[in-house]
Amino acid sequence: MDLDFTPQQQAFRTEVRAWLRANVPKSPLASYDTREGFEQHRAWEAKLAAGGYSCVIWPKDLGGRGSDLNEWLIFEEEYHAVDAPMRVNQNGIMLLGPTLMEFGTAEQKAQFLPRMARCDDMWAQGWSEPNAGSDMAAITSRAIREGDEYVLNGQKTWSTRAVFANWLFGLFRSDPDSSRHKGLTYLLVPMDAVGITVRPIRALNGKQAFAEVFFDDVRVSSANRLGKEGEGWNVAMATAGFERGLLLRSPARFQRTAKRLVELYRRHQVTADRDPSIRDAVLKAWMDAEAYNLASYHTVGRVAKGHRVGAEASTNKIFWSELDLQMHETAMRILGPRAELIDDPEVHEWLEGFLFAQAGPIYAGTNEIQRNIIAERVLGLPKS
Amino acid sequence: MDFTFTEEQVALRDSINRFLMKEAAPELLREISETSGGRSRELHAKIAAQGITGLSVPEAHGGVGLGDIDWTLVTEELGYHAIPDSLVESSYVATALLGSVPEAGALREQWLPRVADGTAHISIEHPANPCVADAHLADLILAIRAGKDGALELHAVSGTGLQRSTQVSIDASRRLAMLPQKLAASTRLLTGAGVQTLADATLDRAALGVAGQLVGLAQRMLDVSVDYVAQRKQFGKPIGSFQAVKHHLADVVTKIEFARPVLYRAALALQRGDRHRAVLISHAKLAAGDAAWTAARKGIQVHGACGYTWEVDLQMYMKRAWVLDAAWGDRGFHKARLGHELLRDGAPLGPAATLQ
Structure with a gap:
C-alpha cells in the first residue's frame, strides 16, 4: 500500500496545473442551460480538447490521452482545484463514451468519439x-x-x-x-x-x-x-454501471465544495455558531468528501489489479448525492436569511448548487433504486 | 500510487479469519464471558500459537515486527469475531509504546518475548479512559497519568499484588478496573514533555486499533442481519425481500464501504508518521464508530424482538460497538481534534490536500 504519486504522476499533475492556469477562463462562464452559456462552454470544451485534456482516459487516436484512472483522478483534482467550468457534455463523455468504447464498432468509435471529445457533437x-x-x-x-x-x-x-x-x-x-x-x-x-x-x-x-x-x-x-x-438493455446497463461508478462524479468536485464550505463557515463563524449543529455538519462535509476521495483511490487501485466495478458502485451514487445535498443545506443554513438572494455574489453558487443538489438523489437511478441494487446484488437478498 | 493491500496482507487477514471462525465461535465467547475472569487460557494459548500475539513484537524479541497497516487488517478480524480488545492493547499498542521509550530497554527484554509467546499481558492506563482493560491479567501495567504538577508521567507498574477496583461493563466480554490513585514513586519510568508525545502516540495507535475493530464489528452485524432477514418469514415471504428492510441494510453497506478506505488511509499515515495523521485517525475512528452504531441500530431493527434478547448473538456485537465507540477518545474528543486541525489557516482542505 502506498499513496505516493510516482514521478510520472507528479509530472502529469504539474503539466495539467500549468495548462489549466494558463487556459481556464478568468471569470465564470454563464450557465450552460442558456444559449449564451452553452456556446461559452462549448468553446471551453474545444480548448480543453485541443490541449489534450478533454477525455484523458480515452485512447489517443480517439481524442484522449491514454491516461490510466489514477491520472484521471489527478486531472480531476487539478481541474476542480482551480474552479474550472463544469463539463457541459458530461452525459456524452462520461456515460456514452465508455459504452462506445466497449460496444461500438471501429467505425462508430472513429465517427463519434473524437467529435464528442471536442464537443463538436453535444x-x-x-x-x-x-x-x-x-x-x-x-x-x-x-x-x-x-x-x-x-x-x-x-x-x-x-x-x-x-x-x-x-x-x-x-x-x-x-x-x-x-x-x-x-x-x-x-x-x-x-x-x-x-x-x-x-x-x-x-x-x-x-x-x-x-x-x-x-x-x-x-x-x-x-x-x-x-x-x-x-x-440494448445490457448495453445500457454497462453505461449505468459507469454512471453510478467512478466517472460521473469525481471526488475532487466534492472536496472543492467541502473546502468552500469550511471557508464560508469560518467567514461567518460568529453567527453560524448560534446553531451548534452547523459546526458538526461542516466537519462531516470534510470527512465525507475525504472518504469519497479515498474510496475512489481504493477502487482505482483494485481496478488496476483486475477488479471490475460491480453493484457496489451503487454505494457511490448514494454517498456523493447525499454528501452534496448535506453540504449545500449546511451552506444555506450558514447564509441564513441572505440565502434566498440569488444575485448576491457570495450566495449565487451555493443557491444554484443547493437547487441542483436536490436532483442528485433522483437522477442516474434514484437512491431507492440504488439501495435495492445493493440489497439484491451485494447482499444477495431476494427480489421484492 | 497503489491504495490496496498486498497478496501477503490479504492472505494474513484470511488466515486469521479462518482461524477465529473455527476457534472463537460466538457460543464459546459467550461461555467465556460468563466466567468470573472472562478469559480462557485455552483460547488465548491457541491465539498465541497462531502467532497473533507476536505480530507487532520486533523480531529481535521473538515476534514478527508487523506495522500499522498489517495490524489494521488484523484488528478488523478481531472486531469481526468479537475478540476482547485487550489483545490489541497488549500485543499492539503497549508493545509499540514500550518500543518507543529509550528508558524501557530492560522492560522490553523482560516482557516482549513473553507477550509474543502469549505468556504475559500488558495493560495500559491512559487519561482518555476512566478504566483499565484486563488489569486483572496484567503482568505489567503502563500507566500514563498526571503527576503532582499536572504534567503527564509514565509509570511501569507490576500487576502482581496491585490493588484494583473492578468495574462492570455492559459488554460482558470486557473486564475493567480502576487502579489506585497513588502509585509508588519507584514505578515512575519517565517524566517531562516527552510523555505527552508518548500519550498522544499511544492514543493514536489505540484509536486506530479500535476503529479497525469497529469496522469489523459493523461487518459482522451486517452479516448476521442479512442471514436473519433471509430466513425469517412474514406475510409468506422472507422479510429481506421487503424494501423497508433492504434499505436499512443497504445503508449499513454504504457506511462500511466509506469507512474502510478512511481506516486504511489512517493506518498508512500512522505507519509513515504523516503530518496529518492525527486528523486522519480521528476521522477513521469517527467513521468506524458511525458505521458500527448504524449497523447496531439497523441490525436490531431488522431482527425485530429477537434483536432485543440476550440469546441472539447480535447483542454481543452491539454492546462491543457501543462501548468501543467511546474508548480511546470519544466522539467529542475526536471531533474537537478534527475541528482544531481543519478550522485553521493552512488546514488540509481541497482536492488532494491530504495526499501530497
Whole structure:
C-alpha cells in the first residue's frame, strides 16, 4: 500500500496545473442551460480538447490521452482545484463514451468519439419516458426495423441538455411483441432528423435544463445501432454501471465544495455558531468528501489489479448525492436569511448548487433504486 | 500510487479469519464471558500459537515486527469475531509504546518475548479512559497519568499484588478496573514533555486499533442481519425481500464501504508518521464508530424482538460497538481534534490536500 504519486504522476499533475492556469477562463462562464452559456462552454470544451485534456482516459487516436484512472483522478483534482467550468457534455463523455468504447464498432468509435471529445457533437440521454422512470424496462418508444433503417415513434423525457444537443443516445423497443428487458435496442439519433420535436422543461432554477423529446416516424440508419438488436438493455446497463461508478462524479468536485464550505463557515463563524449543529455538519462535509476521495483511490487501485466495478458502485451514487445535498443545506443554513438572494455574489453558487443538489438523489437511478441494487446484488437478498 | 493491500496482507487477514471462525465461535465467547475472569487460557494459548500475539513484537524479541497497516487488517478480524480488545492493547499498542521509550530497554527484554509467546499481558492506563482493560491479567501495567504538577508521567507498574477496583461493563466480554490513585514513586519510568508525545502516540495507535475493530464489528452485524432477514418469514415471504428492510441494510453497506478506505488511509499515515495523521485517525475512528452504531441500530431493527434478547448473538456485537465507540477518545474528543486541525489557516482542505 502506498499513496505516493510516482514521478510520472507528479509530472502529469504539474503539466495539467500549468495548462489549466494558463487556459481556464478568468471569470465564470454563464450557465450552460442558456444559449449564451452553452456556446461559452462549448468553446471551453474545444480548448480543453485541443490541449489534450478533454477525455484523458480515452485512447489517443480517439481524442484522449491514454491516461490510466489514477491520472484521471489527478486531472480531476487539478481541474476542480482551480474552479474550472463544469463539463457541459458530461452525459456524452462520461456515460456514452465508455459504452462506445466497449460496444461500438471501429467505425462508430472513429465517427463519434473524437467529435464528442471536442464537443463538436453535444449528446443528450434518451432513456426515461413518462411511464418509464425508475422502472426503465417499461420503455414503450419503438424503433421498428425497415431495411437498413429503424423507424422511431414515441416520447423520451428528462433528457438533460437536449435543448442544445445535436445527438441523442437512447433505448427503444425494436421488438413490439417483447416486454421488459428484452427486445430493446440502443440507438444513436441525430437530433436534426425529420420528425423530432424538442419541448424544453424548466428546472427548479428556472432554466431549460432538460427537455421532452418526441419521435414521429423518425428514420435512423441501422449503422447507428450500438451493440446488437434486442441487446440494448445490457448495453445500457454497462453505461449505468459507469454512471453510478467512478466517472460521473469525481471526488475532487466534492472536496472543492467541502473546502468552500469550511471557508464560508469560518467567514461567518460568529453567527453560524448560534446553531451548534452547523459546526458538526461542516466537519462531516470534510470527512465525507475525504472518504469519497479515498474510496475512489481504493477502487482505482483494485481496478488496476483486475477488479471490475460491480453493484457496489451503487454505494457511490448514494454517498456523493447525499454528501452534496448535506453540504449545500449546511451552506444555506450558514447564509441564513441572505440565502434566498440569488444575485448576491457570495450566495449565487451555493443557491444554484443547493437547487441542483436536490436532483442528485433522483437522477442516474434514484437512491431507492440504488439501495435495492445493493440489497439484491451485494447482499444477495431476494427480489421484492 | 497503489491504495490496496498486498497478496501477503490479504492472505494474513484470511488466515486469521479462518482461524477465529473455527476457534472463537460466538457460543464459546459467550461461555467465556460468563466466567468470573472472562478469559480462557485455552483460547488465548491457541491465539498465541497462531502467532497473533507476536505480530507487532520486533523480531529481535521473538515476534514478527508487523506495522500499522498489517495490524489494521488484523484488528478488523478481531472486531469481526468479537475478540476482547485487550489483545490489541497488549500485543499492539503497549508493545509499540514500550518500543518507543529509550528508558524501557530492560522492560522490553523482560516482557516482549513473553507477550509474543502469549505468556504475559500488558495493560495500559491512559487519561482518555476512566478504566483499565484486563488489569486483572496484567503482568505489567503502563500507566500514563498526571503527576503532582499536572504534567503527564509514565509509570511501569507490576500487576502482581496491585490493588484494583473492578468495574462492570455492559459488554460482558470486557473486564475493567480502576487502579489506585497513588502509585509508588519507584514505578515512575519517565517524566517531562516527552510523555505527552508518548500519550498522544499511544492514543493514536489505540484509536486506530479500535476503529479497525469497529469496522469489523459493523461487518459482522451486517452479516448476521442479512442471514436473519433471509430466513425469517412474514406475510409468506422472507422479510429481506421487503424494501423497508433492504434499505436499512443497504445503508449499513454504504457506511462500511466509506469507512474502510478512511481506516486504511489512517493506518498508512500512522505507519509513515504523516503530518496529518492525527486528523486522519480521528476521522477513521469517527467513521468506524458511525458505521458500527448504524449497523447496531439497523441490525436490531431488522431482527425485530429477537434483536432485543440476550440469546441472539447480535447483542454481543452491539454492546462491543457501543462501548468501543467511546474508548480511546470519544466522539467529542475526536471531533474537537478534527475541528482544531481543519478550522485553521493552512488546514488540509481541497482536492488532494491530504495526499501530497
